[in-house]
Amino acid sequence: MYSPTIEGRGRGRGRGTGRGAPPRGKRGARGTPPGRHSSYTPSNRGGTALRGRPGFNDDTQAGTQGRPLPTVGRGSLSSSSPVRPNSASIPRPQVNIPQNGARTLPKFGEVNHSNPDEPTPPPRSPRVSPRISNLPKLPYRAPDPNAAPTGGATPAPPAGGEPAKEVDPEKEKRRAELRHKCLEEIYQTEKDYIDDLETLINVFIFPMRAMAILDDKSLYNVFSNVEVLINCNKEMLTQLENTIQTTNAGDDVTIGDVFTQLADYFKMYKVFCANQQTSLTTVELLIKKHPQFKKKLEVCHTDARCRGLFLQSFLIKPIQRVCKYPLLLRELIRYTPEDHPDWEPLQSAFSKINSVVADINEAQRQAEGLQRILDLQKMIDGVESLVAPGRNYVKEGELSFYKSQKSKSPEKRHVFFFTDLIVLTNRKGEKKFEHKLSVDLDSCKLVVLADSSHIKNAFELQTGNKSKKCILCGESAEQSNQWIKEIRGLIKSYQKKKLREIEEARKKGLTPL
Incomplete structure (x- = not known):
């Protein structure tokens, strides 16, 4: 990216912005007054400016290139020839025009006035198309430690007359x-x-x-x-x-x-x-x-x-x-x-x-x-319609199933959990299941069972219908505890929702379903 230089006009006074006048002496090799911050110019290549920072993920797709930001700032720049002093005329900002013909707007902080007591008004950036233009970058101005806070108000000293805490200029x-x-x-x-x-x-x-x-x-x-x-x-x-x-x-x-x-x-x-x-x-x-x-x-x-x-x-x-x-x-x-x-x-x-x-x-x-x-x-044979108002799929998994506590050997069941329903199936293939049992959560209760000689880490789903009682357990105590926690959460959420719907229906004078 073309970066303009600033031609000095010898020694002069500060701009009166609160920074203080620059010290007298020779100017730098590129015309920057000693003691003044150089402008920060982010790179125009290589994608986003915060790659590698926490919370800013790189673009997962190849080919994204960074694009410059609109310029914000004021001041004047000279061309490579020195500025001719003319106290009779109002100084105007000048713009470097590189060999390729591209115009570079002046950057904030890079200012050189013919008359330091009459600051040049900031030039307005041209309104450009958001889709076609290749806008200049947003300029950076280092904060002035002697200036008022950004909000514009001068901080009041804390109670007790203690001075306000000084701000580290480098950190700021x-x-x-x-x-x-x-x-x-x-x-x-x-x-x-x-x-x-x-x-x-x-x-x-x-x-x-x-x-x-x-x-x-x-x-x-x-x-x-x-x-x-x-x-x-x-x-x-x-x-x-x-x-x-x-x-x-x-x-x-x-x-x-x-x-x-x-x-x-x-x-x-x-x-x-x-x-x-x-x-x-x-x-x-x-x-x-x-x-x-x-x-x-x-x-x-x-x-x-x-x-x-x-x-x-x-x-x-x-x-x-x-x-x-x-x-x-x-x-x-x-x-x-x-x-x-x-x-x-x-x-x-x-x-x-x-x-x-x-x-x-x-x-x-x-x-x-x-x-x-x-x-x-489509995948579960023999199941009634699964589509119902307010019903959502939650999760599924393999569990061991016992018909009663007297059962000696378990059967494997692939269990599907919904917001208001639990469906037990027998797997018939990779994407094919046979329906075995459905348990509604509105009248369901989960009871943790004590370990026996042949059934361990088990819990029972109880309903008003004794034929729909079932005993389930995971492969380990940890897995069973996780299932118990999630099923109890489903039952509690659904039953609270039903009570809320009943209460709202009563307030409206309706008969709940």
Whole structure:
């Protein structure tokens, strides 16, 4: 990345910003006044700025490159020729133009005024397209230890007249650098993510729709509402650019309100995430049974915009992205002081986004559970309908089954646990089961049995129907205890839910089912 130099004008006074005037003497080799912090410029290559940091996972797919952030700052830069003093005119910021013709906006902190008593007003960064432009990087300004806190208020001395605790300038500078990197990570990865969504739409969806390779239902089963999601993320990227470009110091950038305002729109990810398993399963099925789809998919994969990634890799990116927002915000909060104007907005944003992600995870879990119920309905011979309102799949496993405490030898049972039902089956093959017994949890009670000479680590499921009593045990005491804990939790949750429904029905004057 082209980095401009600053030409000095001999000795001069400070800018009056609270930093103090620079000491008189010779300027550095590149024209930087002695004693002044050099600007921090993150690298423009190699992907995200926080790779390797805790909470910031590297992109799991190859080919992602870092993209620069919008410049925020003010001041003037000179070209390679010296500045001509002219006290009669207002100094204007100048921009270096490299040989390749690219323009580099001035960076915050790199300022040289003709008249130090008349600071040059900060130039506004041009409004640029969020999708096409290659924006300059967000500048970094080291915090001034002599300046007021970021929030703008001067700290009052603590009770008792003791002086306020001094801030270590080096630690504060390091904190601001890390916060700057967090901002860069959020912005760059958002641009990368939108690029991935555009690749998914332009390389896969549009051609397949135009060639009528898939009907509308199959297209939705594969791609869900991704064309809706991209509009939400483009809006967020635009707002991030706006807040960055209108802030005149890197450490003062505030983005908490952006996430807070758009948090509700991210609920649209619930639809996509709930369809995730259906999407991936449909792709595998189409590859096996739809030659035209398979052939077109191979052509799409050769497109340079795919960067060697397959369709399935792009289909999991929305879930990866939405689940990463809480991690990104948590890391930004970590390096944001409590007197910073973005502290409270970030706290609110983190709470809202975290709640949305929790809802998305629950919706995805329920969708996967429903799909599992539909699959089991086909796999278990002789079972009544497993699909019921409010029923969700929980887990399954192998347990030993005794008809009574007098039984000498156990039988193996593959047991399926649902939120309101336990189904015992006999395995007939890899994906085939025979129904043996169903136990409703609304009237179920779990009793731990004492060890006998031939039955150990056992527990009994008791119902009002004696014919549905059964004794189960795991392979070890530890395994049995785990099953007991989970089954008791299921029974308690379901029975509390039923009581709540009955109470609500009574309040409404209805007769509960």
